Amino acid sequence: AQSVSQHNHHxxxxxxxxxxxxxxxxxGGTVNLFWYVQYPGQHLQLLLKYFSEDPLVxxxxxxxxxxxxxxxxxxxxxxxxxxxxxxxxFCAVNEGYGGxxxxxxxxxxxxxxxxx
Amino acid sequence: DGGITxxxxxLFRKEGQNVTLSCEQNLNHDAMYWYRQDPGQGLRLIYYSxxxxxxxxxxxxxxxxxxxxxxESFPLTVTSAxxxxxxxxxxxxxxxxxxxVQYEQFFGPGTRLTVx
Numbered sequence: 001a002q003s004v005s006q007h008n009h010h011x012x013x014x015x016x017x018x019x020x021x022x023x024x025x026x027x028g029g030t031v032n033l034f035w036y037v038q039y040p041g042q043h044l045q046l047l048l049k050y051f052s053e054d055p056l057v058x059x060x061x062x063x064x065x066x067x068x069x070x071x072x073x074x075x076x077x078x079x080x081x082x083x084x085x086x087x088x089x090f091c092a093v094n095e096g097y098g099g100x101x102x103x104x105x106x107x108x109x110x111x112x113x114x115x116x
Numbered sequence: 117d118g119g120i121t122x123x124x125x126x127l128f129r130k131e132g133q134n135v136t137l138s139c140e141q142n143l144n145h146d147a148m149y150w151y152r153q154d155p156g157q158g159l160r161l162i163y164y165s166x167x168x169x170x171x172x173x174x175x176x177x178x179x180x181x182x183x184x185x186x187x188e189s190f191p192l193t194v195t196s197a198x199x200x201x202x203x204x205x206x207x208x209x210x211x212x213x214x215x216x217v218q219y220e221q222f223f224g225p226g227t228r229l230t231v232x
Contacts, residue, residue: 009156034220044206044223090158102147102166102210104221108158
């Protein structure tokens, strides 16, 4: 079965610091990858997604992610975080085969706290 | 406004009672999903439905049941057989089922269930 690993449970940064959140997946075939964000009290929403195009994907609010196939990784980055980026971030991979194709496998999430 | 609504926002239940969580979408999406979110566990799939009158078990279906009689509705029943039902429940939908893996899932605001 596929799995998604997020390396950090809780990350604490000061405003203007750079961010990189790690995500590794286990599936060796064609994958579609997603980063979702859950701001306090809000819906889970899509930050960005990767679908077999440029491995560097740009998302909303200045976030980007790089797909490195050889490392099975899809790390999320932002050059300079703001207090409003405080949220929980989830990496997810699409099941790529069979009847459950289209289902998402989520990592356990990384909580980001940004100190003003 | 198109979107996914879940009701109620908070739900309290006594042990031994069944309870039904509502999920409605007006996005005309084919596929719908129920997830359970626990702190530090990420999102785990309970049930999913790719078409009306059909649904499949996810990873943690024991103690839950669903129905999909209408395209826009996918209610989840938490039965007394669910040993640890206190959690945050998220409903999601997607434009198409397995054939269009590039479409992301859209999430509702969630229902927080507490068993007293």
